[in-house]
Amino acid sequence: MSRLTxxxxxxxMSIAVSGCALLRDPAAALTxxxxxxxxxxxxxxxxxxxxxxxxxxxxxxxxxxxxxxGALALHWVSRGGGLTGATSSSKPFGRDVERDAQLALNVxxxxxxxxxxxxxxxxxFGIVESxxxxxxxxxxxxxxxxxGLLEKVSNEAELAGVLAHEIAHITLKHAxxxxxKAIHAECKRTVTAELFSEAASRELxxxxxxxxxxxxxxxxxxxxxxxxxxxxxAQTRALFKDVTSGLLKTLFDRGYxxxxxxAADLVAAELMAQAGYDPDAYVAFxxxxxxxxxxxxxxxxKKTERQKRLRDAIAxxxxxxxxxxxxxxFTALAKQxxxxxxxxxxxxxxxxxxxxxxxxxx
Amino acid sequence: MKKPILLALALVLGGVGASAADPQPLYVKAxxxxxxxxxxxxxxxxxxxxxxxxxxxxxxxxxxPWCRVTHTEGTxxxxxxxxxxxxxxxxxTRELSSRQGGAALDPQAFAASGAAVKxxxxxxxxxxxxxxxxxxxxxxxEALEGLAVTVNEAVIAQAVREKQLNPVVGTPATxxxx
Numbered sequence: 001m002s003r004l005t006x007x008x009x010x011x012x013m014s015i016a017v018s019g020c021a022l023l024r025d026p027a028a029a030l031t032x033x034x035x036x037x038x039x040x041x042x043x044x045x046x047x048x049x050x051x052x053x054x055x056x057x058x059x060x061x062x063x064x065x066x067x068x069x070g071a072l073a074l075h076w077v078s079r080g081g082g083l084t085g086a087t088s089s090s091k092p093f094g095r096d097v098e099r100d101a102q103l104a105l106n107v108x109x110x111x112x113x114x115x116x117x118x119x120x121x122x123x124x125f126g127i128v129e130s131x132x133x134x135x136x137x138x139x140x141x142x143x144x145x146x147x148g149l150l151e152k153v154s155n156e157a158e159l160a161g162v163l164a165h166e167i168a169h170i171t172l173k174h175a176x177x178x179x180x181k182a183i184h185a186e187c188k189r190t191v192t193a194e195l196f197s198e199a200a201s202r203e204l205x206x207x208x209x210x211x212x213x214x215x216x217x218x219x220x221x222x223x224x225x226x227x228x229x230x231x232x233x234a235q236t237r238a239l240f241k242d243v244t245s246g247l248l249k250t251l252f253d254r255g256y257x258x259x260x261x262x263a264a265d266l267v268a269a270e271l272m273a274q275a276g277y278d279p280d281a282y283v284a285f286x287x288x289x290x291x292x293x294x295x296x297x298x299x300x301x302k303k304t305e306r307q308k309r310l311r312d313a314i315a316x317x318x319x320x321x322x323x324x325x326x327x328x329x330f331t332a333l334a335k336q337x338x339x340x341x342x343x344x345x346x347x348x349x350x351x352x353x354x355x356x357x358x359x360x361x362x
Numbered sequence: 363m364k365k366p367i368l369l370a371l372a373l374v375l376g377g378v379g380a381s382a383a384d385p386q387p388l389y390v391k392a393x394x395x396x397x398x399x400x401x402x403x404x405x406x407x408x409x410x411x412x413x414x415x416x417x418x419x420x421x422x423x424x425x426x427p428w429c430r431v432t433h434t435e436g437t438x439x440x441x442x443x444x445x446x447x448x449x450x451x452x453x454x455t456r457e458l459s460s461r462q463g464g465a466a467l468d469p470q471a472f473a474a475s476g477a478a479v480k481x482x483x484x485x486x487x488x489x490x491x492x493x494x495x496x497x498x499x500x501x502x503x504e505a506l507e508g509l510a511v512t513v514n515e516a517v518i519a520q521a522v523r524e525k526q527l528n529p530v531v532g533t534p535a536t537x538x539x540x
Contacts, residue, residue, distance in 0.1 A: 061460040062477050070486035070503075077499045086502030093505055102506060106513040107521045114518065114531045115392035115447065117455050119413045120473040122481070124510040126503075156525070171455070229460065232485020240489060274447035276527035338525055 044195040045188075052187035060176055062140070066122075067229040068179055069140030071244050073124075076136050076144050079252075080128025084147060084347070087129060097350050100343035102127060108156060108341065109143060109163045112271050117171040125163065127347070133290060137166035139176050150348055152288050156338035160272050161282025168267035174260045175251065182247045183239075258305075265310050276336050283310045388431070388449045390415040394515045394532040395448040397440060401428040408442045409433060410535035413469035414454040417444065427528075447530045481507040 077083055085098025093099035102125075109125035121141035130146040137143045143166040145159075153159045169175065232240065255261075265286075269279035289303045339345070390411045398405045401423045411417070417431040420441075428443040456466040459477050467475060482490075482504055490496040519533045 059458050061458040062472070063460045066477075067483060067486055070482045071489055073503060074486070074490045074496045074499055077503055078495050082499060083502045083506055086499075086505060092502045093509060099509065102509055103513060106510045107518060110510065110513050111518045111522060111527070111531055114515065117391070117452075118457075119391065119393050120457075120469055120478050122478050122507070122511075124507050126506045228485075230483040230485055232483070232489060237485065237489050237492070274528065275530060276447075276522075276525075336525065336527055338527075 044192050047195055048188040048191040051191050052184055055187050056180065056184040060180065061229075063229040065176055066140040067232060067240070068176070068244070069138040069142050071240055072138035072175070072248070073142040073144075075244065075248055076138060076142070077126070077128055080130045080134070080136075080144060080146060082129050084127040084129050097343075097346055098127075101347035104341040104343040105145070105159075105163075108160055109167070112160060112164050112275055113141065113167050115274060116167050116271060121170070123167075133288075135162050135166055137169050137175070139170060139173070139179070141170060143167065143170070147347075150344060153285070153340060153344075155281060156340055157272065157277040157281035157336060158285040159340065159344070160275065160277045161268055161279070161285055164268035164271040164282070165264050167271065168264035169256065169260070172260070172263060172267065174256050174264070175247075178250060178256075179243065179247055182250065183243050186243055186246065262306065262309055265306055266313055269310055269314060278335060278337050279310070279314055281337050283307050283314070286310070386419065386451070387416045388419050388429075388451055389413075389454050390417065390444070390448060391450045391454065392448040392530045392532075394519075394534055395444060395530075396532040397431070397433055397442040397444055398428075399442050401426050401443050405443075407532075407535075408440050410532060411444075412473070415470075417449070419449075422446075445529055447528050 081087070083092070083102075085095060085102060086092035093102060105125045105127055106123075110123050113119065113121070113123040118141075123141040123143070125143045125145075127150065128144050128146050131148040131151075132146050133148050133152060134146040135144065135149055143163060145162060149162065150159075153162070229236065256264075265282075268282060272279045272282060286303050286307050340348075391413050393413060395411045395413075395415075396407045397409045397411055397417075398407055411433065415433065417433045420430040420432065422429055423443055427446045429446050429449060431442070431444050431449075433440045433442075454469050456468055457472040457477070459465060459467055459472065459475055472478060482500070487500055487504075490500040515531055516533050518531050519529070522529055522531065
């Protein structure tokens with residue numbers, strides 16, 4: 001084995017054992033190992049794109065969304081320091097104060113969700129222990145708010161606005177779209193690494209070879225019914241681990257695009273008003289977001305811009321013609337701010353439960 | 363994908379979508395939407411409709427957020443009023459189910475398939491148990507899902523009445539109503 005090949009093998013081996021999510025640029029790794037002249041970088045990219053294209057175009061069935069949502073939900077709960085009422089007891093929600101608060105949150109959230117564009121999802125709303133100012137969602141109907149956020153909420157309409165914003169991310173499938181992009185990118189990285197290794201040597205091919213994105217795996221994923229996302233076999237679990245770790249980082253560090261956030265705000269205002277809440281309460285609540293912070297989970301666009309866009313949309317709706325023959329502008333249905341539900345007000349006054357060791361805040 | 367969503371939003375935000383002069387189908391979007399004989403609080407429920415059901419918009423009850431509609435099922439035509447917020451001009455979202463061979467299901471078929479009632483699947487539970495940071499939250503999340511499903515339409519309808527919010531999500535069908 002030549003010195004160059006040995007160095008390249010070591011480089012690819014280190015990538016392989018680090019996990020696919022870390023395979024950010026296999027070509028660069030190999031180049032740095034000094035084997036650039038032995039591989040064909042020009043042909044690897046298009047070939048990887050061709051092989052992975054079905055993954056970018058396939059529709060994602062609910063079973064897969066549900067599995068992804070459950071996995072992400074576990075991560076959000078873990079990062080949020082655990083569910084309020086379920087962190088320090090072997091019997092989750094054994095105390096009335098936390099159980100009643102979780103139920104009250106679900107009354108507000110599920111009322112909104114049951115009149116959303118995806119009313120039949122298994123909607124689940126939860127409070128996590130973190131003192132950060134945060135709300136976050138996961139596909140298939142999981143929505144979490146932190147105790148820190150609840151501290152800042154002064155009425156039910158504000159809370160409804162926060163929940164409706166997260167519901168909108170789910171109904172608009174924003175995380176699912178990011179997942180689709182992540183899985184496609186992961187496939188291209190892995191396939192590119194395989195192609196480079198084939199060009200370098202047989203030993204490299206063995207080192208970098210992956211079953212996650214073999215032709216058979218891609219075909220099965222693209223066939224909609226080819227993988228069992230309820231049971232998640234070892235191979236699919238491995239895929240999930242790789243993709244969710246990258247996806248978590250994307251969602252947490254970068255967040256959704258500004259367009260996605262504005263779209264979620266508009267749907268939130270609509271949902272609120274249809275349920276009877278005054279959407280102005282949500283506009284005002286946005287003013288409490290810490291500027292530049294990862295408030296409401298991610299690096300959102302500037303709060304002043306969000307408020308302006310929402311105010312304009314609400315004003316346009318309120319000035320729409322109302323001659324009695326057409327559907328009313330949605331804002332005509334809204335009137336309530338309402339006090340915070342009593343169990344949530346009680347929770348705000350209650351001391352936090354003891355934290356689990358090792359819990360991290362969002 | 364974004365353009366159709368933005369268009370639909372523009373229609374709703376603008377308060378457009380249907381008019382009596384140009385009758386067009388609307389879709390029920392809220393669970394357990396009550397088609398009532400009139401907008402009076404004591405009016406009987408004629409039928410309980412579900413997301414995706416189509417109705418024909420006949421006009422608004424003057425000065426109220428109630429819409430006069432007809433609903434047809436087979437040869438049976440029902441007429442009454444529906445609270446406006448339960449209706450949308452946008453066709454309902456269809457869900458793909460791999461259990462049904464990748465078929466796109468309308469909301470009622472999706473609900474009937476049982477796909478959306480399950481809690482964390484066994485695969486996700488295994489996924490969580492493989493990571494010590496996640497493993498200790500599996501039980502809590504499962505318990506939360508158990509709490510959430512107890513907040514059903516009847517519980518919500520009761521809470522909405524007490525809070526004087528809009529009666530969009532209704533109680534399940536009873537008596538003669540479907």
